[in-house]
Amino acid sequence: MKKRIEAKKRSYSPIKPSGNGSPSKNRRSSQKRSNARYKNTHRPQSKDVSVSGKLPSLENNIRIMPLGGVEEVGRNMTAIECGNDIVILDMGFQFRDESTPGVDYLLPNTKYLEENKHKIRAVFITHGHLDHIGGIPYLIDRIGNPPIYSRSLTTIMINKRQEEFPHLVKLNIHIVENEDVIKVGDLRARFFSVTHTIPDSMGVIIETPYGDIVNPGDIKLDHVDGEPTDKEKEEYSIFKNRNVLFLMADSTNVENPGFSSPERLVHEGLEQIIKDTSGRLIIGTFASQIERIIKIIEISEKYGKKVVVEGRSMKSNIEIIRKAEMLKVDKSTIISVEEMEDYPPDKIVALATGAQGDEFAALMRMSNKTHKNFTLNKRDTILLSSSVIPGNESAVMKLKDNLSRQGAKIIHYRSIEEIHVHSTGHGYRGELEWVHKQIRPKFFMPIHGSHYMLRVHERLAKDIGMSEENIVVPDNGTVVEIRDGGNKLTTLPNKVAEDPLVVDGFSVANIQDVVIRDRKMLSEDGMFVIIVSINVKTGKLKKSPDIISRGFVYLRESQDLLQQTRLIIKKTVENTTKGMNPINFDFVKDNITDDVSRFLLQKTAKRPVVIPVVLGS
Ligand SMILES: [Zn+2]
Ligand SMILES: [Zn+2]
Numbered sequence: 001m002k003k004r005i006e007a008k009k010r011s012y013s014p015i016k017p018s019g020n021g022s023p024s025k026n027r028r029s030s031q032k033r034s035n036a037r038y039k040n041t042h043r044p045q046s047k048d049v050s051v052s053g054k055l056p057s058l059e060n061n062i063r064i065m066p067l068g069g070v071e072e073v074g075r076n077m078t079a080i081e082c083g084n085d086i087v088i089l090d091m092g093f094q095f096r097d098e099s100t101p102g103v104d105y106l107l108p109n110t111k112y113l114e115e116n117k118h119k120i121r122a123v124f125i126t127h128g129h130l131d132h133i134g135g136i137p138y139l140i141d142r143i144g145n146p147p148i149y150s151r152s153l154t155t156i157m158i159n160k161r162q163e164e165f166p167h168l169v170k171l172n173i174h175i176v177e178n179e180d181v182i183k184v185g186d187l188r189a190r191f192f193s194v195t196h197t198i199p200d201s202m203g204v205i206i207e208t209p210y211g212d213i214v215n216p217g218d219i220k221l222d223h224v225d226g227e228p229t230d231k232e233k234e235e236y237s238i239f240k241n242r243n244v245l246f247l248m249a250d251s252t253n254v255e256n257p258g259f260s261s262p263e264r265l266v267h268e269g270l271e272q273i274i275k276d277t278s279g280r281l282i283i284g285t286f287a288s289q290i291e292r293i294i295k296i297i298e299i300s301e302k303y304g305k306k307v308v309v310e311g312r313s314m315k316s317n318i319e320i321i322r323k324a325e326m327l328k329v330d331k332s333t334i335i336s337v338e339e340m341e342d343y344p345p346d347k348i349v350a351l352a353t354g355a356q357g358d359e360f361a362a363l364m365r366m367s368n369k370t371h372k373n374f375t376l377n378k379r380d381t382i383l384l385s386s387s388v389i390p391g392n393e394s395a396v397m398k399l400k401d402n403l404s405r406q407g408a409k410i411i412h413y414r415s416i417e418e419i420h421v422h423s424t425g426h427g428y429r430g431e432l433e434w435v436h437k438q439i440r441p442k443f444f445m446p447i448h449g450s451h452y453m454l455r456v457h458e459r460l461a462k463d464i465g466m467s468e469e470n471i472v473v474p475d476n477g478t479v480v481e482i483r484d485g486g487n488k489l490t491t492l493p494n495k496v497a498e499d500p501l502v503v504d505g506f507s508v509a510n511i512q513d514v515v516i517r518d519r520k521m522l523s524e525d526g527m528f529v530i531i532v533s534i535n536v537k538t539g540k541l542k543k544s545p546d547i548i549s550r551g552f553v554y555l556r557e558s559q560d561l562l563q564q565t566r567l568i569i570k571k572t573v574e575n576t577t578k579g580m581n582p583i584n585f586d587f588v589k590d591n592i593t594d595d596v597s598r599f600l601l602q603k604t605a606k607r608p609v610v611i612p613v614v615l616g617s
Contacts, residue, residue: 052115054494062482066474068108069495077108081207085185089215090124093134107135109497121184125150126217127201128157137165138508147172151200153324194219197425198290200500210486211245219605220427226259233412245442251449251457252426259430261423267295269420274299280345284355284363287313301333310362311353337373355386357395367402370579378407385421414545436482444471525606526551536616539577545569552608561589585614
């Protein structure tokens with residue numbers, strides 16, 4: 001019998017408690033406990049050390065500080081400091097991964113900006129993807145709620161997210177267009193339109209005394225066989241007469257040679273498939289592919305078909321494009337899933353999330369027969385209009401297995417060679433090279449990518465003639481300085497952002513703070529270990545859960561509480577595992593932690609650290 005044992009870790013890394021000993025040793029000694037408290041509150045933590053204090057004075061130099069997005073794809077944010085002014089480009093977040101258990105999102109570290117918030121004049125947001133706007137609700141107040149500037153759709157997306165946090169400050173947000181010039185302190189900002197997968201994507205130009213600092217944002221090019229269209233040429237022609245001091249640019253796809261296929265070809269491919277499919281057509285794509293979603297709905301209407309929308313993020317984005325008046329279709333074209341039965345199957349196109357095999361998204365639920373309203377059959381066609389994100393290969397394979405087990409026909413991006421069903425939003429090497437040649441910067445910094453991607457982008461810049469000393473490959477928090485009246489590029493020895501900030505529930509903290517908070521909870525409210533044994537076939541408990549607790553309540557006198565907790569655990573496990581195959585242990589553990597913590601808080605007004613251990617056999 002094989003057993004899986006997984007204990008939930010709340011802390012980011014096993015930072016050894018130093019002077020005050022481990023929490024388990026503390027639990028019997030009230031004397032030590034108060035010592036621990038004393039040390040936690042009075043010992044200076046790293047967060048109390050000023051980061052600006054470590055830097056030389058700015059003088060007449062310009063500082064460019066990527067605070068996130070240059071060691072990963074995600075949490076993009078760059079600050080530019082010149083004279084008395086700081087401006088910020090993008091404020092994204094990154095979803096957590098295996099290396100960050102116990103947190104929800106990773107954010108750029110804004111310590112330097114918090115210390116210098118009196119100098120912040122503006123935040124410019126290039127487009128509405130979460131790796132560019134996701135940090136705003138958590139960070140904007142920390143940096144003094146400066147004005148935000150972006151295009152219309154982006155502002156709607158930002159406001160929509162802010163509504164989910166009603167306790168937060170009201171944003172000071174403004175729409176800008178190509179012809180606008182925004183004065184920000186002694187600097188000025190201009191904008192240009194770029195092609196990406198979401199409408200209203202823009203590049204930003206910051207005018208400084210020594211020339212322009214340019215960030216086009218996430219870009220690809222619309223082109224015909226490698227020749228950019230006239231519209232692209234016109235947009236980038238603004239650089240003909242500009243003196244560009246510094247360019248930072250997207251490195252996501254720099255490794256791929258040539259030009260990526262333009263979205264236009266995908267639209268043509270989708271039109272052919274929507275037109276020719278008999279039976280229901282279910283299209284799985286990224287909810288962030290706003291342009292494609294608009295096109296799919298328009299094409300469906302053109303061929304007299306109705307569109308059903310499945311998945312929370314997809315629904316929410318369609319609501320947004322409606323609000324932005326970017327969806328020019330009749331109201332009756334989008335129908336609810338209940339109305340689906342009123343139409344013959346070949347009049348139905350469904351848009352669904354989950355093409356990456358995400359556990360709880362619409363497509364996955366259809367595939368494992370746990371979707372309330374969608375039962376797949378042999379006459380259905382499923383189009384996966386997405387690439388497979390590295391790391392998701394086995395989840396996507398599982399999805400395809402489950403879908404085809406139900407007899408549905410599957411089309412994905414490699415099924416039919418001559419028809420395009422997906423294209424990326426990030427330009428390939430050929431496109432980036434063309435953009436470099438239009439902008440002709442004096443200095444260059446690759447951004448938006450892992451270190452390796454940035455290095456490949458550096459190579460590209462050298463290949464087209466830039467010299468090594470004019471290129472900087474940064475890490476998160478690197479302080480890049482332009483000195484000597486715009487003539488010398490250098491980096492400072494100290495960084496301004498070492499660790500990311502993390503979002504854990506509703507709180508934003510340094511990673512060390514999360515660890516410290518756990519230790520604090522252990523020393524104050526103890527811990528509560530739950531051992532659950534699940535039958536992996538049925539998802540049911542094999543026996544009543546075992547509970548071990550330290551420093552929380554005296555168990556022998558709390559039999560009632562324990563009994564009620566056991567019932568809650570049973571309910572949580574069985575509700576979570578219902579229809580789930582295979583069982584996602586992490587998800588089960590997260591739900592146990594949430595439900596039990598809430599219950600214990602209600603009953604005892606204490607917050608012990610709840611540690612579920614789930615055994616499956
Ligand atoms: Zn993007
Ligand atoms: Zn991005």
